[in-house]
Amino acid sequence: MPIVKKREIEQLAQMNGEEIERFLKNLPATKDQMDRMFDFIEDKLDSQPCNHTNRFTMQFVMQNMMDFGKVSGWLSQNGGYCDCKILEEIAPYWRGYFQQDGQDT
Numbered sequence: 001m002p003i004v005k006k007r008e009i010e011q012l013a014q015m016n017g018e019e020i021e022r023f024l025k026n027l028p029a030t031k032d033q034m035d036r037m038f039d040f041i042e043d044k045l046d047s048q049p050c051n052h053t054n055r056f057t058m059q060f061v062m063q064n065m066m067d068f069g070k071v072s073g074w075l076s077q078n079g080g081y082c083d084c085k086i087l088e089e090i091a092p093y094w095r096g097y098f099q100q101d102g103q104d105t
Helices: 008-014 017-025 031-047 055-063 068-077 083-089 091-098
Strands: none
Touching: 008 017, 008 091, 031 055, 031 083, 031 091, 055 068, 055 083, 083 091
């Protein structure tokens, strides 16, 4: 039976304070950049359909002078292979944790 590795983002709700700090430290971008990136992608997909690439992600990353390889690698490892999958597979966990009860880690 194959071992299924749970995606890091799915474990977010079970992490304690030290684990959250380590999680945030190891992200390819700051928490604020990630928040803004999810919002940017969502805004773009409201007016244009996903073409099943990460074109909007790439646009945001380049405009903000972030490391595209690191960001896209982390997103892919967590199920975000294209813009719509980023919103389906990553953003809900992210927002569910960081936006609950006004949490601002």
